[in-house]
Amino acid sequence: MVRKIIHTYLFHPMPDRVQEHFRSWILDKEHAREKESVLREEWDRLDPAEVFAVDERSYRRKLGRLHREMHVAPKARLITLSRRAAAVAAAVVVLLMGVEFFVVKHLAADSTTWLVTAENSKGRFTLPDGSTVWLNADSRLAYRADFAENGHRRVRLDGEAFFDVKRDTLAPFEVTMGELQVRVLGTRFMASHIDDFGIEEVTLQSGSVEVEHLHSQERIRLVPDQNCTFDASTGLMTVRNVVADNYCSWTGDSIVFDNMTLGEIAVNLEHWYNIRIRIESDVDPSVRISFTLRPETLDETLRIIENLTHYHCLQIDKHHISIRK
Structure with missing residues (x-):
């Protein structure tokens, strides 16, 4: 048995x-x-x-x-x-x-726990402090046995994750990824560090976060519906206003696109499939379409968009899609 x-x-x-x-x-x-x-x-x-x-x-x-x-x-x-x-x-x-x-518990001297997801899956975990983290596909999150001790809650991220942090004013929650560090007390936000894209980003859904570049010590405080992006090729950090829900929808089992613009849909798909979509200049990103995304493959979803918009979706490589006439 x-x-x-x-x-x-x-x-x-x-x-x-x-x-x-x-x-x-x-x-x-x-x-x-x-x-x-x-x-x-x-x-x-x-x-x-x-x-x-x-x-x-x-x-x-x-x-x-x-x-x-x-x-x-x-x-x-x-x-x-x-x-x-x-x-x-x-x-x-x-x-x-x-x-x-x-979950891998590496019982060596540093007693580090690793949360790991496979290439085509995502997972939801509860951290020792009661905070919840969703890991997107092909991602890893690490924390030590003393995670909630010494007045700090520290984790290390490689990939993409959505955090629902339990508020604790005496123990800030810190996420280190690549060249950025994110500090919060209690909030909901998305953080992403994927080497293949050459960018790191943080999108705030609620609460407040502080994003710091570890080398320059440049610090930026975000408010809800703001995105901070660090471009490794230029070394620049930029902040823009966004619809945070479009960056965090991948945590659910499905997404309903109800009369949504092609540009907004593209953002959702980027994080659902761990890809980046370029909408070419000859395409109108304000075109509105409706459909429901469930466990369809990327190719199936691209065919749906083609049928609804009559645009062409071209897969450049594993991580990049071009939408053109």
């Missing part, structure tokens, strides 16, 4: 409630040795060529990056058998990419 449960979970998409039950079950001490044995068998027999729709070089690069970020020590010992099984389960899941997300 243990083998059947684990195999079914690893190789089939599961709803949030089932994922929560599985994580609790895998950490339970009952049948701990059998659980660990089955998980190790899954790990040993895993063939990345059968799992990824990418080449093995890409697979090795991503796995290597995760290991470097976790500071993996070959001889590190894990504390208990159940936690050892959980770590193996997490390792198997990151290779299979068959579930929404997972």
Whole structure:
């Protein structure tokens, strides 16, 4: 029965409630040795060529990056058998990419916890202070065991996340990503640091945040419906007024575009699919269309837009789309 449960979970998409039950079950001490044995068998027999729709070089690069970020020590010992099984389960899941997300607890000297999402998934997590974070696809968030101690709540982000921070005036919440640091007391905001785009951005939905460039010490305070963007190529930080909801809608299960402009829809899609969309000069971004976005693929969504607008959507590469006549 243990083998059947684990195999079914690893190789089939599961709803949030089932994922929560599985994580609790895998950490339970009952049948701990059998659980660990089955998980190790899954790990040993895993063939990345059968799992990824990418080449093995890409697979090795991503796995290597995760290991470097976790500071993996070959001889590190894990504390208990159940936690050892959980770590193996997490390792198997990151290779299979068959579930929404997972948690890795690296029990080394720094006791860092990593929250990780796969390339085509997103996950919702509760931090030790009660704050909630949604991680977009292919993202990582790290925090130490002393996260809520010493008057600070610090996390490190690689990718994109939406934070609903529990207010605590005695312990500011700090997000470090790339060259920016975000400080808040209690608020809702989106933060993004994706190397492939060459930009870092923070969009405030409610409350107040302070964004600081770590090298120049330039500081900017945002109010709701403002976006701060740092361009790595120019070294400049810019602030503009936006509709914050368009930057944060990816946290839901669907988006209803009701008579919305093409420009607004493009912003939503950028964060839903982790892409960037360029609307060419011969296209009217104020054109309004309506449709509902559910788990459609990017290609399916682009075809919908083409049918509704009669414009052409051209995928330049994995992360960039051009909309033109």
